C-alpha cells in the first residue's frame with residue numbers, strides 16, 4: 001500500500017493555497033507519497049459575522065484541525081503562524097516552520113499609492129487593533145473603519161468604494177496572486193508586523209516519527225528563529241489577541257534583531273522595545289523585549305483592554321479575526 005499523509009486545513013482560499021503549497025512540496029520530496037487535503041470548517045469560520053466572534057480568540061481557527069489530528073483523521077495541519085495560539089494541546093506540537101514570505105503589511109488602494117498620499121480624513125479599512133493603533137499614531141487625522149472577511153472579501157469591499165485604502169498582510173496577497181493590488185509595502189517602522197506574519201507552520205502529533213521524517217526537509221531554521229523570538233514575546237505578554245501587540249524579528253549582521261510594540265487601539269499610547277542578540281537566544285530575547293514593554297507600562301494597557309467589554313460593532317478584532 002502506498003504511503004499516505006493527510007493534511008487538515010481551513011477552507012478559505014489562503015488556507016487552501018498554503019495546504020496545496022505544502023502538499024506540492026511533499027510530493028516533490030517524496031515521489032510515490034499520496035498526499036490528501038482535508039478541508040475543515042472551524043468555529044471561527046462559522047461565526048465570522050456574529051458579534052460574539054470575539055469569544056475564543058485565536059484558537060477559533062485551529063481547534064477543529066487539532067481535534068482532527070488527535071482523532072487520526074488527519075496527520076498534519078498547515079497554519080498561518082500569525083493565527084497559531086501560544087500553547088498546543090497535549091499530544092500535538094509545532095514540528096516545522098517554512099521559509100517566510102514577505103512579512104510586511106501592504107497598502108492597497110484604488111486611488112492612492114502610499115499611506116503618505118492619503119488626504120486628510122481619508123477612510124482606511126482594517127479590523128486589526130495592531131494596524132489601527134499604529135495608523136492612528138502615524139496619521140491621527142485618518143478615519144479607521146472595521147473591515148472583516150477573508151482576503152478576497154476585503155478586496156471586494158475596497159472595490160465597492162467604501163474605503164480609500166485598506167491594509168492587509170503582503171504575504172496573503174502575494175500567495176493568492178494579488179501582488180499587483182499592492183500599491184506599496186509599509187515599512188516595519190510604520191506598521192510593525194504581527195507576530196508570525198508571513199510564516200507558515202506545520203503542526204502534528206508529537207509522537208509521530210513517520211510524519212516528522214516526511215516534513216523535516218520543509219523546515220527553514222532562520223524563519224523558525226525569528227518566529228520563536230516573536231512568539232516568546234507574545235507569550236511573555238500573555239498574548240491575548242484583543243490587544244495591539246506587534247513583534248517582528250529579522251536576521252541582521254549575523255544576529256537576530258527583534259522589535260516589539262504594544263499600544264492602545266486609538267494610538268493614545270504606544271510602547272516600543274528592541275533587542276539584538278545571538279540566534280540561539282531567540283526565546284530569551286522575546287522575553288526581554290516583553291519585559292521592557294511591561295516596564296514601560298504595557299501591563300496597564302493590557303489590563304485596560306482585557307476589561308473592555310466586547311464591542312459588537314467592531315466584531316472580532318484580533319489579528320486572526322481578519323480572517324486568513
Ligand SMILES: NCc1[nH]cc(CCC(=O)O)c1CC(=O)O
Nearest residue numbers: 080168169172197198319322324
Ligand atoms: N489575519 C488573518 C491572516 N492570517 C494570515 C494572513 C496573511 C498571511 C500571513 O501572514 O502569513 C492573514 C491576512 C491578513 O492579515 O491580511
